Amino acid sequence: MKKIGVLTSGGDAPGMNAAIRAVTRTALYKGMEVVGIRRGYNGLINGDVFDMNVRSVSSIIQRGGTLLFTARCPEFKTEEGLQKAVKACKEMGIEGLAVIGGDGSYRGAGDLSARGIPCIGIPGTIDNDISSTDFTIGYDTAMNTVMELVDKLRDTSHSHDRCSVVEVMGRHAGYIAVNTAVACGATEVLCPEMNYNLDEICDKMLKTRMLGKQNFIIIVAEGIGGSSEIAKYIQEKTGIEARATILGHVQRGGSPTVRDRVLASQMGHYAVELLEKGIGNRVIGVRGNQLVDYDIHEALKMTKPFEEDLYRLSDVISI
Ligand code: ADP
Numbered sequence: 369m370k371k372i373g374v375l376t377s378g379g380d381a382p383g384m385n386a387a388i389r390a391v392t393r394t395a396l397y398k399g400m401e402v403v404g405i406r407r408g409y410n411g412l413i414n415g416d417v418f419d420m421n422v423r424s425v426s427s428i429i430q431r432g433g434t435l436l437f438t439a440r441c442p443e444f445k446t447e448e449g450l451q452k453a454v455k456a457c458k459e460m461g462i463e464g465l466a467v468i469g470g471d472g473s474y475r476g477a478g479d480l481s482a483r484g485i486p487c488i489g490i491p492g493t494i495d496n497d498i499s500s501t502d503f504t505i506g507y508d509t510a511m512n513t514v515m516e517l518v519d520k521l522r523d524t525s526h527s528h529d530r531c532s533v534v535e536v537m538g539r540h541a542g543y544i545a546v547n548t549a550v551a552c553g554a555t556e557v558l559c560p561e562m563n564y565n566l567d568e569i570c571d572k573m574l575k576t577r578m579l580g581k582q583n584f585i586i587i588v589a590e591g592i593g594g595s596s597e598i599a600k601y602i603q604e605k606t607g608i609e610a611r612a613t614i615l616g617h618v619q620r621g622g623s624p625t626v627r628d629r630v631l632a633s634q635m636g637h638y639a640v641e642l643l644e645k646g647i648g649n650r651v652i653g654v655r656g657n658q659l660v661d662y663d664i665h666e667a668l669k670m671t672k673p674f675e676e677d678l679y680r681l682s683d684v685i686s687i
């Protein structure tokens with residue numbers, strides 16, 4: 369391939385910039401041309417693109433968000449939208465695409481690959497809810513952000529002998545919730561993958577209070593939601609003052625961690641190695657310490673186990 373495009377799609381995630389940088393620099397190193405496409409598949413359909421050089425990606429490795437902006441593009445789900453994108457690629461001489469995003473973006477990349485534009489998917493989402501990879505770009509940073517914020521909440525919660533009910537992101541998945549619960553010493557974690565009983569949680573709080581525990585952290589995954597109601601219930605049932613905090617979009621920002629920067633750099637580099645060989649319709653993942661790639665449609669059928677051992681461990685060590 370002589371010319372490739374790169375875009376970010378769906379929700380942004382810290383480390384996307386590092387991935388864009390790696391795609392761009394690797395392609396230029398290999399003598400290819402690179403086009404940056406703005407606002408996901410929208411930019412492809414509307415021709416909102418620009419030529420990239422080695423300096424286009426200077427000083428972005430440390431920045432959260434995405435230099436290319438991101439968006440959701442409903443039109444891309446239609447045949448008409450896809451045909452517009454194919455036409456735009458042909459007109460601009462774009463022979464392949466690196467698509468940084470989540471499962472939805474992978475579906476679009478699969479559709480475009482099937483229409484003759486080879487695409488490689490790179491997993492970028494804070495939720496870690498992509499089955500074809502152990503880790504997604506942005507997940508580690510988001511968890512570290514949650515940890516920092518929950519540590520701050522613990523300070524005030526401790527001073528007031530309170531319970532902090534903290535709602536964290538993750539869409540339908542509880543990976544952020546269970547890992548940050550362990551990292552922050554939460555008393556309980558509520559996530560969509562596991563059943564819970566609020567009365568049992570209240571009993572546990574009262575028992576541990578008898579053993580001298582003064583403050584409590586309860587992590588609630590957004591897939592469960594209702595953190596304000598949960599806090600109210602806990603307060604009524606236990607008499608322990610409870611406050612709810614929904615961390616929200618702050619979890620999507622910030623400078624990426626070492627892990628996310630390295631992962632994004634490796635994946636961006638690998639994506640171009642595949643495109644260089646004319647390979648498309650694949651997504652990149654990491655298994656153990658090894659980079660892997662899968663057929664997009666196979667990847668979309670995969671399931672990811674929940675970390676039940678971690679969930680149980682959290683319960684044991686939070687007494
Ligand atoms: P994510 O990639 O983070 O999962 P979305 O699910 O919002 O985010 O998908 C991002 C974009 O991918 C959508 O706005 C759309 O342009 C494209 N997309 C999603 N699903 C499909 C699909 N079934 N077919 C084609 N394109 C899709």
Ligand code: F6P
Pocket residue numbers: 379493494495537538539540590620
């Ligand atoms: O996928 C990332 C994510 O932040 C989820 O955790 C959350 O459910 C969703 O995106 C929020 O989307 P929006 O930015 O459209 O509010």
